[in-house]
Amino acid sequence: MHYFNRGNSQQQDPQDSRAVPLVTVSTCNLNQWALDFDGNLERVERSIRLAKEAGARYRLGPELELSGYGCEDHFLEADTLTHCDDSLATILKGDATYGILCDIGLPVMHAGVRYNCRAFCLDGKILLLRPKLFMADDGNYRESRHFTSWKRANEVEDHVLSIALQDATGQFSVPFGHGAVAATDTVVATETCEELWTPRSPHIEQSLAGVEITGNGSASHHELRKLDTRVSYMLAATRKCGGVYLYANQQGCDGGRLYFDGCALIVCNGKLLAQGSQFSAADVEVVTATVNLDDVRAYRAACASRSDQSSRGARPALPLIRAGGAATAAAAAALPAAGALGGGAQPQSFRLATDGATYATHPPTVPTTLKLHTPEEECALGPACWLWDYLRRSRAAGFFLPLSGGADSSSTAVIVGVMCHLVVEAAERGDRQVASDVRRIAGMSSGDPLPSAQALANSLMHTAYMGTANSGAATRRRAAALAGQIGACHSALDIDAAVAAVVGVFRALTGNTPRFASRGGSETEDLALQNIQARLRMVFAYLLAQLLPWARGRPGFLLVLGSANVDESLRGYMTKYDCSSADLNPIGAISKVDLKRMLSWAAERYGWDSLTEIGAAPPTAELRPMEEGADDGGEHSQLDEDDMGMTYEELSHFGRLRKVGLCGPVSMFRSLVALWPALAPSAVAAKVKLFFYFYGVNRHKMTTLTPAYHAEAYSPDDNRFDLRPFLYNMRWPRQFRDIDAMAGDMEAGLAAQAQQQQQQQLKSD
Template structure:
């Protein structure tokens, strides 16, 4: 019996409902795996239809089309000669399941449904599927076209494993790895030596550490080979699937793919010595547990060997162990949103991007992310990526010679990115106007500069003409209501102007075929959490690459990009005081974000994490911060800050129902549409029972009483 075998896993840039494109990428990965001499190919979760189909999983068509594409795959002899593990949704006994289909030489060996479904945060799998019962195996009646090809009407469906001539393999699916008693534990005790995990796992900042520790831990104690496959790219929604396919042997990495890439297909392979697994398991304590474990798995046998047998090239040796490769958070920000932007741009067929560039760090970050995208695209061109080359030609060829190709990231940025500074004569400073212009120049963006005073005054005068009342800013004696209303005119004017320019700038630049630009938003996660923005202002856009990134992390990213991208202009944005510039500047007054909010951005991040990740309400948050902030603030100050946060969170929550779809990056994102499901009409917090309990504790502490 052979010891050495070459196995492959992959990351695929699949797209929800792109059945033909998805199948083409699946076949390409199989062909690449075969060309590398692999005998097993593992693909990502629900790869035939795309993971992010959401409520389309409730429609009959998606199951019909998935079977049609599976039949195409099974009948394609170029995909024979290798054991393949592919993902698709399947109906069985009037229930819907998220399944793996394991096949060989055009015949299905086993349909393995997912046991534990992801059903929190961004995931709603139990809205579409039901979980399968562990170790249950039944007969599945195949659709007629598949049955004719299979030569039988049924195959096995259930939690079984595949027994080859030389080893045994079992499948896990994404969320199952994250459960306390993951299936690989019992499978390993029953003699399964190779585990596959097919995932649709999205990128969040600092998440790879957790995912990798679980993957390494899966075989560190129990021994075995673990093949992790993942989606990569924008599947059509707010999430970016970050790839990072890997192969692990006995808790050590032997192959790791890229976490962020513009490659639509990335195959990761490794030579495995299966004897290493067997040696790692020779321990009496493990043997005793294997004898006392629950019922054995049903084995589906196949007359196929994953190993090369004894007749192999002696120069071939097992793949070497290597340390994990994990990006810094700054690098993650530079790469994840940038790759997501590229996928969205090329698949939407838009002409490029438009950013209202204010001279502040948020819109600066958005523009820098587009520049980072251009840098990644240029590297892909240098590496010979034909898919990227075709997309670049489509985008840039509309301006001039279809064969023209950019030589620098700035040249590409000039064709794709359009920025505009929309100032006011009395509100906008020369510093912000100059920073915006110089940043646009340094990254190569097509920049325009204008004042919106005429539009502002025209809108402002409508009320005076209709009622005779003339509103004023507070620095001119106006009330709080007048001041806010006048600020909002400017903010909303910028949104309307952004869409006007986005629609016509390609025409102004003589772009062949016209086409509109995608308007990018620049509201960060902390402003959204606090509601420190105007509803339907220029935070309203088509997509927002920084909508789930904190101000703190954005500053870290900009500091990093200042050096890595050789953009010294970025240093000025870091040191500038955050300001909306919506009120007139006077000799003794300049509007400040943190002064307006009554809290710092750093404090907002803490409130956000405690609220969402630690699941604390106002009272519990106050008790936690009494300890965490005891060196900074007294009990009453802590109480005031907690109550202020929750008050403004509640009264501004309605704004989140209309926020621009944002790249998901942060675990405390207040995204209302899927991630953070909360009411948007709250009782008044200042008269709430929670606030009364906080006040009660403060009173006791100030009187020296215990709580």
Template sequence: MIICNGDILACGSQFSLDEVEVVTATIDLEDVRSFRSSPSRGLQSQHAQKYPRINLDVRLSKRVEDHDYQLQGQSEPIDLKYHAPEEEIALGGACWLWDYLRRCRAAGFFIPLSGGIDSCATSVMVFSMCRLVVSAIQEGNEQVLQDARRIAAEADESTWVPETPQELMNRIFCTTYMGSKNSSSDTRRRAKDLARDLGAYHVDIDIDTVTTAIVNVFFSWSNWMPRFKSAGGSFAENLALQNIQARSRMVLAYLFAQLLPTFRGRRGGGSLLVLGSANVDEALRGYLTKYDCSSADVNPIGGISKTDLKRFIDFARTSFDLPILSTFLSAVPTAELEPITSSYIQSDEADMGITYAELSTFGRLRKNDKLGPWGAYSKLLSTWGSQKSKQNPNDQAVSPRQIAEKTKFFFTKYAINRHKMTVLTPSLHMEQYSPDDNRFDLRPFLYPGFDWAYAKIDRDVERREKGESGRQKAKVEDDLD
């Protein structure tokens, strides 16, 4: 920025694909001198050391007449543009992806498109990147055009210029829906429709033959076939059968990412970068399979909460003219790793035992406010404990016992799943609440039990439920702590 006496006269763009950006403004240095010696500082200026003024036959302004110099075209103050969080996700993520792609010299991006909002948001971020690239090319940025031709394997076609983001997307972005017998027709259709509207090259496959073959390896040794819980299986069986689907998708993602460019006749032999699509809330909770399709080359949304991702999708729905995104906003988040029955449909929030809105709140308390179980519980008593609180995701009063249970549940899951945090895919970090142990979160990745804090929370809940008689006893116990 160029600022004179507190007024912004010029400002560079916050998000740009330009290699170099020059910002200029014309100011009157006399305005600066006058401002510094204004009456509010008169007493100070009177006691300040005096410096001699030397007149030189040198002027910075343009000559108007032989006897006069006058400042021409003095810059006027401008209003500063503030980007909304959803705009920062769209623009910042786009610049980050393009810079990474052109530096690593890959052939483009690949993502397993599940039909859910996370992989949808990642794909829309790539679309935002293509919008920026096409816009920069139309504005005459030759460097961006050369990079686009090289990445799209069009280096020999000096006349090729992408006209639309969809045209560029089709050359550098591939998506695959990896369905199974547990997948629904709704998610398959949403994935296909989204890929079509974005212009991506889309592949629709089923993974049942792969997962069945892997499970049969175990059966051939043990002569025992694991079952889902809906078929009478144990928790361990149910979890193993879910995880093998997720991990198979990761293996297939890298296979397709390496072979699709060659299959499509692309020159250069480069492979695609695999994009991850696990949000920051799932990482905090540990609600992801280690080395599943959340394991990738880079993860654009790995540092963004689910609540912010929904706002980003809502923004892109209108700003990018993508009405298909409305179906993703209204869809119930589900991993679709268990069989659907007449009485059971798998839901992410039901599996997690906590809502995404609550996870987002705990994530901010843990990372931004550096709070442990007791600190988070105390903070939530004043926010969730009052009806219609702005920070209350349930929009209704929550009892101290409910707050205590949610707090202990989150920190227990957070502690036992910390090992997953150390193998997260490198992510884009745009918010303070983004945890990343390998890079800037230097706390120990393993924690002992929170026994002392949990006991303190339990005593406080008991005191509040018993009233004044229980408070004296709880106070004595707290004093002993």
């Protein structure tokens, strides 16, 4: 074994009491994919190999890494569990787990019950199957639909392995339950994702029981401004309990709306030692650190109150499974007579401290500073990585985007442009998988030089400005300028002939010709004429997505991208089945406020100066005729915020209070009266009632909402995240009546207070 001497750097005998116990550990980000069992297995094995090459003796992987986290109801199928058993058997039959304790995530059927488990493996054997204690069942998660939580803390029992695992390991049964693994020099245990977030997290009792290294295999999705909270929980855990804490995460699109944002971490005694990337095109990223276990022991011993709590112990005690093959007395009663590892040969006595004959010497890792992206960077980088995974895994030839020259469609274009920069940079850094995917999508041979980001965008990004007589010259010009700077293959077409044809068919059917309101028509006619333009753009988008590759002499199809932001979806300010209907919507859960900040960031970061003008332009749908005398080269007179009757900033407040704050109409009114003191209560009441009216009227549109990248906690996507009705009584009679009564009482009270102050002022004068 290899140690550092306290007095000098010479190698010491392991039994020397002066030797320092240095332990090298690894965690990882893995880009797993639901049901991609072969691909998931390859990435798991690669991460173990990289961890061993880095000198690690403990490797932690993400939650459910063998199956992929997002299998959803496929977890109910026996096939999924069988394939995962086969994958684990493949790992154990090879030499991957020799000399390294591997903590692997997979689903397990135990006693006829499905559990989300961690498998501790060493030297081709399974030491312990540790089921998840607390399920994630809110927000995007429905884990209890697929798994059962283990209800017996600090208890283990016998689990009979599948035939595949028996053949691979020579074991008949293994311990199953809430235990820990004891090496000869330290104790290792685990948490799984949600368990870190619960008030009574397992790591607390585990640390008091002597666990020094805790792993958390997770599948945690990206949400704007969330990472800081996640990291703070880990830092707080080790700051309070002492010890080493490793965090592994999936990173990428697992097959759904969520992007798992990696950021594997290693912390010790409240300090960050190592951090992986949050947004990356890499399939496998391993993060390694070396820690001095004496530092953990000294840190813990210095806290008298912790020592007092630890001395009381837990009943029953935390079972310890010996990495050398025997269970401790605490676990022996719960295990079969054959021992903790069942039949077959047992691993040799195992130390976590690195062996100098096998691994390079590693000095202790120096604490580092946490790297956090700004929200505008998150808005660009997260959806860009999500789109890249979707593109390469769908085997599509690229994307098609109706580019209007406004902030929303320009944001979608920017995200694709950022994606091109990310993947080209990753390929140039030597990532062979990314380079192979880039060449394949760009239609290049394996020996061709890598394209530039702009050349890649020209190959895979197709945009079109679909104008009508109501479109402004300014938006047409801005769309062309942005497409040119990003490198997209851009075109412009006028769809007036198609609009006229549809109106002509209606006229032939009914004898009536609808007119815009500004030209003497009714509101019904006006809205119908706007919707014709919007829906025809969707028809042309799919036509172009199918045929543009053919027209350019290339195979394949394009994925149609949408560009409706979260606030417009929440308000229902969109035409059902218009160009917001698409295959994917990377900005569907991002607010207009954040999108405009992202445009400013991208303008500076990539030199796309056309975004400055786009971000400053007032949002407009350009579906009505310009007002008489309007400047054809200027901004359109139809403005989104005027049409909606509320600002985008107000919509963000409504959305967060509705979803995150769990407010109905009345409680939202009460919150906003306090938040907006400059407005009269009746004015706040009018805004709240207007929002809920249109929210109720347009809720049905959410049932057809394009699958969107999940970024904001108030996304109205009812298909996965926002489980609410889509048919409402849009009058909200009792709610609005109560709001009006409360507003009246408040204003009467304010008036009385003002009168009293006036009278007091007169007396004082």
